[in-house]
Amino acid sequence: MPKMNPKGIYVNKNVRLDSIQVYGFDYDYTLAHYSSNLQCLIYELAKHHLVNEFKYPDTCLEFKYDPTFPIRGLYYDKSKGCLMKLDFFGSIELDGCYYGRRKLSREEIDEMYGTRHIGRDQARELVCLMDFFCFSEACLIADIVQHFVDAKLEFDARYVYEDVNRAIQFVHNSGLVHRGILADPPRYLVKNDQLLRFLRMLKDKGKKLFLLTNSPFYFVDGGMRFMLQDSLGQQDSWKELFDVVIAKANKPEFYKSDHPFRCYDVEKDTLAFTKVDAFLPGKIYYHGCLKAFLQITKWKGPEVIYFGDHLFSDLRGPSKAGWRTAAIIHELKSEIMIQNDNSYRFEQAKFHIMQELLGRLHATATSSMTSEAYKSLLRELNDERQKTRYKMKGMFNKSFGATFLTDTGQESAFAYHIHQYADIYTSKPENFLYYPPEAWLHVPYDIKIMPHHLKVSSNLFRT
Numbered sequence: 001m002p003k004m005n006p007k008g009i010y011v012n013k014n015v016r017l018d019s020i021q022v023y024g025f026d027y028d029y030t031l032a033h034y035s036s037n038l039q040c041l042i043y044e045l046a047k048h049h050l051v052n053e054f055k056y057p058d059t060c061l062e063f064k065y066d067p068t069f070p071i072r073g074l075y076y077d078k079s080k081g082c083l084m085k086l087d088f089f090g091s092i093e094l095d096g097c098y099y100g101r102r103k104l105s106r107e108e109i110d111e112m113y114g115t116r117h118i119g120r121d122q123a124r125e126l127v128c129l130m131d132f133f134c135f136s137e138a139c140l141i142a143d144i145v146q147h148f149v150d151a152k153l154e155f156d157a158r159y160v161y162e163d164v165n166r167a168i169q170f171v172h173n174s175g176l177v178h179r180g181i182l183a184d185p186p187r188y189l190v191k192n193d194q195l196l197r198f199l200r201m202l203k204d205k206g207k208k209l210f211l212l213t214n215s216p217f218y219f220v221d222g223g224m225r226f227m228l229q230d231s232l233g234q235q236d237s238w239k240e241l242f243d244v245v246i247a248k249a250n251k252p253e254f255y256k257s258d259h260p261f262r263c264y265d266v267e268k269d270t271l272a273f274t275k276v277d278a279f280l281p282g283k284i285y286y287h288g289c290l291k292a293f294l295q296i297t298k299w300k301g302p303e304v305i306y307f308g309d310h311l312f313s314d315l316r317g318p319s320k321a322g323w324r325t326a327a328i329i330h331e332l333k334s335e336i337m338i339q340n341d342n343s344y345r346f347e348q349a350k351f352h353i354m355q356e357l358l359g360r361l362h363a364t365a366t367s368s369m370t371s372e373a374y375k376s377l378l379r380e381l382n383d384e385r386q387k388t389r390y391k392m393k394g395m396f397n398k399s400f401g402a403t404f405l406t407d408t409g410q411e412s413a414f415a416y417h418i419h420q421y422a423d424i425y426t427s428k429p430e431n432f433l434y435y436p437p438e439a440w441l442h443v444p445y446d447i448k449i450m451p452h453h454l455k456v457s458s459n460l461f462r463t
Contacts, residue, residue, distance in 0.1 A: 001349070003340040006333040007431045011441045013423040015305070015324055018438040022299050023202055024318075026251075026308035027213035027220050029132045030328045030429065032227065033190040034181075040065045041180050041188065043136040045171040046164065053170075054163050056144070057151075063143045069101070070138035071400045072130060072331060073414025079125040080112060081145050081157030083138060086413035087406045090123070091116045095393065095407050096400045100146030103399070127161060130414070131310045133168050140164050178219040185226040194430040196231040199241045205437050208299070210244035212254070212306070214313075217247040217264060217284050244279045244297070248286045255317025261288035261296075290321055307429050315421040327422035328429060331403045338395050338402075347392050351409065354385040 025031050043065035050056040076083050082104065085096035092113065097104045109116065118126065129138050141164050148155040171177050181188045202209060213220060224238040232238060239245060247264070250257075261276035264284040271286055279285065279296055301322025308314025308328065315325040338344055358381050389408070393401035401407055404415045411419075418425055424441055426432075435441075 001345060004336050006336040006340070007427065007434060008336075009424055009426045009431055009435060009441060010332075011424050011443050012419050014443055015423050015441040017435070017441065020207070020303060020305050020324065022208040022210070022297075022304040024210045024212055024304060024306040024323075025429065026306075026310075026314050026328075027211065027215050027223070029309040029330065030307050030314075031195060031211070032223050033192055033330070033428070034132075035188055035190055036067055038132075038177075038181070038188050039067065039136045039139075042133055042168065042171060042177055043140055045176050045180070046136065046140055046167040049167040049170055050140075050144075050163060054167070056163075057147070059151075060144065060147060063140070063147075065136060066139055067135070068397065069142065069399050070129075070135045071397050071403050072134055072329075073403060073412060073417070074129050074134070074138050074400065075126045075413070076129060076138070076141055076161055077122075077125055078127060078158040078161050081160065082112070083142050083145075085400045085406065086118065087408075088411040088413060088416045090118045090413065092118065093401075093406045093412075095389075098142060098399065100149050101142050102146070102149075128312075128413075128417075130312060130417070133172065137164060137168050140168075175216070175219075178216065182219065182222045185223070189223055189226055191227050191230060192430070193228075193231040194428075194433065196228050196241075198430040198433050201433065201437070203241060207437075209242045210246070210297075211242050212246045212249050212251070214249055214251055215247060217245075217266065217286075218269075220245075220247060221266075239282060239284075243281075244285070245283075246285045246288060246293075249288060252313045252317050254288065255290045255321060257289045258291060259287050259289045261292055262286045290317065305423075311417045311421045319421045319423075324423045325421060326429075327418055327425035328427070329403075329418070329425055330427055332425065333427035335396060335402055335404060341395075344392060344395050347388050347395075351385060351388040351392065354381055354388060355409075357381055358385065 028034075043063075047060060047063055051058060051060055071085070073085070074083055075086055081099060083098045085093045087093060092109060094106050094109065094116065095103070097109050099108075104112070113122070141160060144160050144164065145155075145157065148160075199209065211220070221238075228238050246261075250259070253259070262271040262285065263274065263276055264271055264286045266284060276285060276288075276292075277296065302324065304318075305324040305326055306315070306318045307326045308318075309330075311327060315327060319325050339348075358378075361378065361381070393407050396402040402412070404412055404418075406412055
């Protein structure tokens with residue numbers, strides 16, 4: 001089986017880079033690379049807000065963020081309090097459903113939901129945790145539910161989500177997280193000279209660049225200065241790399257509102273009252289909307305590609321507006337490296353062989369095949385398959401497994417959303433340095449659903 005490239009660009013819809021004239025970027029987790037310390041910071045700030053402002057028990061202050069527990073793309077059931085992973089078709093992964101920090105058994109899932117498949121009515125109660133707060137948010141929700149269960153306190157699972165979400169939003173909107181990051185940039189931000197190479201390469205090729213972020217300008221400016229200070233000249237400014245810089249854009253509302261742009265005065269920290277009918281070099285703009293953006297720039301949909309990490313806030317709007325979209329999924333690199341490891345590849349091949357053998361066994365079964373030997377063989381194959389599944393899952397995340405795959409090799413619900421809203425996806429924008437700017441990016445002919453997932457060769461099954 002060929003190994004996949006951890007720095008590769010993976011294609012859901014064909015993209016001709018030679019036809020792309022405009023490159024747009026989100027900031028957080030797209031241009032900015034963060035260390036794992038950020039999730040711990042968000043968790044701590046939100047935890048203290050819950051106790052100090054929402055009067056949660058002081059014992060909640062003893063909680064610690066567990067980076068080994070959550071993954072991106074989990075769902076929380078506001079009516080039942082379960083945190084779960086869904087597959088591509090909206091079914092609960094049997095080994096990935098938790099009530100607090102306790103994994104539910106198959107029998108408990110059946111008793112609670114009646115079926116593994118989440119119906120339309122049940123889906124209304126689910127919230128998807130997908131943005132860059134999702135790791136700390138999922139962990140904090142599970143820890144609070146577990147605390148209430150252990151303390152034998154009655155609680156409403158809906159309020160747990162709403163309170164945690166409000167606390168997370170507060171630490172973001174109040175600037176607590178921003179100030180915490182800028183107070184100690186080396187602890188939270190990762191320097192990246194490859195990013196500057198990529199942006200300059202695009203400029204040298206005559207491409208237009210814009211930055212569109214929900215973060216305030218002071219935060220973006222401080223982060224970009226830190227990340228690029230070793231690469232940029234003393235007199236150079238990162239702002240010169242971009243034709244347009246828009247902060248506090250309020251995505252996803254940006255894509256459907258009629259909000260006007262305001263010119264931001266960096267020195268006075270004020271917004272001008274004059275109408276914005278042109279984007280001037282070196283100026284910073286706040287708010288705005290897609291309609292006004294397209295009227296001012298005259299940039300046409302298919303010639304624009306936008307890079308973002310949040311599939312709903314960043315990419316759903318541009319996708320519907322006709323822009324090409326690129327999802328930045330940082331976990332992709334580490335998950336492909338695991339997939340490429342020989343120990344995983346051995347278990348993967350073994351799992352598929354077990355699946356094939358079980359399929360053949362069931363296909364040839366007759367009413368007469370009720371012997372103890374037949375039943376014993378069936379049990380052995382199922383047991384071996386289950387052991388292999390657990391081994392593969394544990395290589396990614398002990399609680400929920402891989403971000404893109406379920407334990408049975410099905411694509412996850414998160415993979416479904418990538419397939420829906422991202423024309424291409426990769427782990428970092430600068431991976432484009434490994435491709436010529438005129439490249440034609442084609443969907444592989446032999447993919448399953450996600451192009452970075454490998455189909456096990458049928459040669460393994462030939463006898």
